[in-house]
Amino acid sequence: MAKVIDSKIPAGPVPEKWKEYKAHQRLVNPKNKLKLDVIVVGTGLAGASAAASLGEMGFNVINLCIQDSPRRAHSIAAQGGINAAKCYQNDGDSIYRLFYDTVKGGDYRAREANVYRLAEVSNNIIDQCVAQGVPFAREYGGMLANRSFGGAQVSRTFYAKGQTGQQLLLGAYSSLSCQVNAGKVKLYTRYEMEDVVIVDGRARGIIAKDLCTGKLVRFSANAVVIATGGYGNTYFLSTNAMGCNCTAAVQCYRKGAYFANPSYVQIHPTCIPVHGDKQSKLTLMSESLRNDGRIWVPKNIEDAKALQAGTKQGWEIPEEDRDYYLERRYPAFGNLVPRDVASRAAKERCDKGFGVNNTGLAVFLDFSESINRLGIDVIMQRYGNLFEMYEEITDVFPGDIANEINGVKYYKPMMIYPAIHYTMGGIWVDYELQTSIPGLFAIGECNFSDHGANRLGASALMQGLADGYFVLPYTIQNYLADQAVWPKVSTDLPEFDAAEKAVDAELDRLLNIKGKRSVDSIHKELGHIMWEYVGMGRTAEGLKTGLKKMHELEKEFDSNLFVPGTKEGLNIELDKAIHLRDFFTMGQLVAFDALSRNESCGGHFREEYQTEEGEAKRDDENYFYVGCWEYKGKGNEPELIKEPLEYEAIKVQTRNYKN
Numbered sequence: 209m210a211k212v213i214d215s216k217i218p219a220g221p222v223p224e225k226w227k228e229y230k231a232h233q234r235l236v237n238p239k240n241k242l243k244l245d246v247i248v249v250g251t252g253l254a255g256a257s258a259a260a261s262l263g264e265m266g267f268n269v270i271n272l273c274i275q276d277s278p279r280r281a282h283s284i285a286a287q288g289g290i291n292a293a294k295c296y297q298n299d300g301d302s303i304y305r306l307f308y309d310t311v312k313g314g315d316y317r318a319r320e321a322n323v324y325r326l327a328e329v330s331n332n333i334i335d336q337c338v339a340q341g342v343p344f345a346r347e348y349g350g351m352l353a354n355r356s357f358g359g360a361q362v363s364r365t366f367y368a369k370g371q372t373g374q375q376l377l378l379g380a381y382s383s384l385s386c387q388v389n390a391g392k393v394k395l396y397t398r399y400e401m402e403d404v405v406i407v408d409g410r411a412r413g414i415i416a417k418d419l420c421t422g423k424l425v426r427f428s429a430n431a432v433v434i435a436t437g438g439y440g441n442t443y444f445l446s447t448n449a450m451g452c453n454c455t456a457a458v459q460c461y462r463k464g465a466y467f468a469n470p471s472y473v474q475i476h477p478t479c480i481p482v483h484g485d486k487q488s489k490l491t492l493m494s495e496s497l498r499n500d501g502r503i504w505v506p507k508n509i510e511d512a513k514a515l516q517a518g519t520k521q522g523w524e525i526p527e528e529d530r531d532y533y534l535e536r537r538y539p540a541f542g543n544l545v546p547r548d549v550a551s552r553a554a555k556e557r558c559d560k561g562f563g564v565n566n567t568g569l570a571v572f573l574d575f576s577e578s579i580n581r582l583g584i585d586v587i588m589q590r591y592g593n594l595f596e597m598y599e600e601i602t603d604v605f606p607g608d609i610a611n612e613i614n615g616v617k618y619y620k621p622m623m624i625y626p627a628i629h630y631t632m633g634g635i636w637v638d639y640e641l642q643t644s645i646p647g648l649f650a651i652g653e654c655n656f657s658d659h660g661a662n663r664l665g666a667s668a669l670m671q672g673l674a675d676g677y678f679v680l681p682y683t684i685q686n687y688l689a690d691q692a693v694w695p696k697v698s699t700d701l702p703e704f705d706a707a708e709k710a711v712d713a714e715l716d717r718l719l720n721i722k723g724k725r726s727v728d729s730i731h732k733e734l735g736h737i738m739w740e741y742v743g744m745g746r747t748a749e750g751l752k753t754g755l756k757k758m759h760e761l762e763k764e765f766d767s768n769l770f771v772p773g774t775k776e777g778l779n780i781e782l783d784k785a786i787h788l789r790d791f792f793t794m795g796q797l798v799a800f801d802a803l804s805r806n807e808s809c810g811g812h813f814r815e816e817y818q819t820e821e822g823e824a825k826r827d828d829e830n831y832f833y834v835g836c837w838e839y840k841g842k843g844n845e846p847e848l849i850k851e852p853l854e855y856e857a858i859k860v861q862t863r864n865y866k867n
């Protein structure tokens with residue numbers, strides 16, 4: 209029988225109780241010079257917004273990132289937009305509706321109260337960012353513009369062309385810089401957190417590596433916040449930035465923080481297909497393109513075979529021979545079904561032989577109809593930089609006219625296929641975003657909260673900024689209020705000594721293996737195992753095989769790895785080796801969780817559990833919980849701990865995007 213934990217949501221009627229529930233703001237007094245220090249690890253949208261807000265509130269913040277500037281965090285990659293329930297389109301949107309769509313989109317596996325709070329603060333985020341000068345797209349009359357994203361029948365996504373993440377990060381960075389200038393935030397760029405230091409059961413500091421000199425550095429504080437992003441790169445090929453890693457999160461997990469729902473991995477339906485085995489990165493084509501792009505494959509298998517052989521092109525296939533399969537299967541949402549549904553539908557068509565490129569693993573995303581209707585100028589205004597990005601990679605410009613059949617103009621379609629994109633799982637946090645280690649908090653993509661088994665598009669930026677600007681700065685004070693009487697611990701404590709020695713020993717171990725294989729060659733092999741056995745379609749048998757193969761490959765890593773250079777100075781290969789060590793722990797965790805969850809929900813699709821129509825089949829009777837895992841040592845199966853989900857405001861039902 210698994211242990212059961214509680215998320216500390218206060219008792220009372222729903223949803224009023226969440227509205228009434230306010231964190232004590234006992235310490236908020238910017239005029240007071242507070243002596244409380246907080247370490248914030250990460251400068252993506254979650255980390256930068258949290259560090260800036262905490263600094264502004266008067267805390268002393270130590271803020272670290274692995275890049276040479278906070279502006280280069282992975283968050284800048286975000287293209288499509290950020291959700292908020294402003295209802296500027298007068299289309300019936302509301303906080304409740306955003307809350308409802310997000311819970312439903314997550315296949316009823318998110319914590320209801322957290323999602324309500326997220327929807328509540330969504331509007332404040334837009335106001336905050338506009339005040340910072342974020343150049344959101346506007347209508348001709350000056351109002352902020354919106355577009356639609358998957359899983360919603362309203363238009364609530366705010367955007368800045370195809371560069372929303374970058375513009376939001378510049379806004380957060382300007383606030384952060386202001387606090388750096390005011391002396392409230394001390395920024396450490398090119399520093400990587402290697403371990404969290406626990407003193408008397410509380411997080412009291414970290415060990416970080418100066419990535420330029422190789423030196424290990426100790427930081428102590430009254431609380432530690434990790435905002436270090438997701439673990440998508442466990443799969444090697446993903447849409448994530450190359451530097452994304454899960455080292456900080458996994459180290460916290462090894463030190464006792466629970467890891468929640470690791471099997472909930474998002475596979476995004478619209479990425480540029482894999483084109484060869486020398487590739488190290490996949491590129492996303494934003495979901496926003498599904499506002500105007502239509503997804504299709506040929507109706508006739510002969511046409512598909514001709515496309516695969518290269519003897520026919522997509523624009524030679526007339527309208528009546530095209531299968532707009534999402535519109536056919538899901539008339540109510542059409543091309544804007546949630547990502548998990550769209551990805552599985554693409555896989556289903558390709559598995560049946562209807563793929564449209566030489567590998568048979570691609571479908572078309574076509575703008576012909578919208579260009580004919582709206583004109584190329586409008587489409588270019590909306591998606592110009594995405595079209596250019598697509599052309600740079602594939603040499604095809606989706607705005608180029610290619611053919612005319614019976615008076616209908618056909619433009620060159622994009623080719624897309626699902627790829628690993630986002631991780632809903634993460635470090636378990638309670639309602640206050642505190643992990644199971646007192647004093648250790650987790651925000652942004654690296655925690656598990658809010659998205660359940662599937663994240664809706666444009667919700668990650670919303671969650672990261674909600675956590676950083678509006679939730680953590682208040683909830684952390686409930687913890688810090690009691691810390692005001694404690695002095696900050698010294699970095700000379702034996703706990704710091706032991707943690708630093710252990711990190712140093714790990715660096716020596718990796719350097720001294722002196723085997724024959726590069727980090728990337730092993731990582732690539734791990735990625736293949738993950739994609740094949742722990743990817744879009746999972747089975748109990750496959751997961752067991754995947755675990756066995758990962759175990760064997762980890763042995764190879766431990767005995768045959770080659771890391772050139774020394775631990776002094778810059779050594780990127782050594783840093784990558786540390787990341788890979790942790791991707792192994794993560795990969796196994798994803799597989800354990802997937803194996804334990806005998807149901808399909810959201811991004812976790814067990815082929816044994818599907819409806820006759822191929823949809824995910826949940827088992828609410830047995831799996832209506834957050835699955836948290838406690839580390840039990842290398843090579844051992846972690847222990848499952850359950851947080852039961854309680855739904856009071858929303859009726860749990862089968863997801864329906866058909867009508």
Ligand SMILES: Cc1cc2nc3c(=O)[nH]c(=O)nc-3n(C[C@H](O)[C@H](O)[C@H](O)COP(=O)(O)OP(=O)(O)OC[C@H]3O[C@@H](n4cnc5c(N)ncnc54)[C@H](O)[C@@H]3O)c2cc1C
Nearest residue numbers: 250251252253254274283286288289401437652653668669
């Ligand atoms: C191509 C792409 C497009 C996307 N588009 C959208 C979109 O349109 N809308 C949307 O809502 N979401 C989108 N997402 C998802 C969204 O961008 C991310 O989920 C979000 O930006 C994560 O923010 P974060 O602050 O949690 O983490 P990150 O931005 O990943 O930042 C992590 C930070 O932690 C630091 N760090 C990591 N490890 C360590 C360590 N050990 N020590 C010190 N520092 C460390 C890094 O330096 C970095 O500063 C997209 C994602 C991708 C890949």
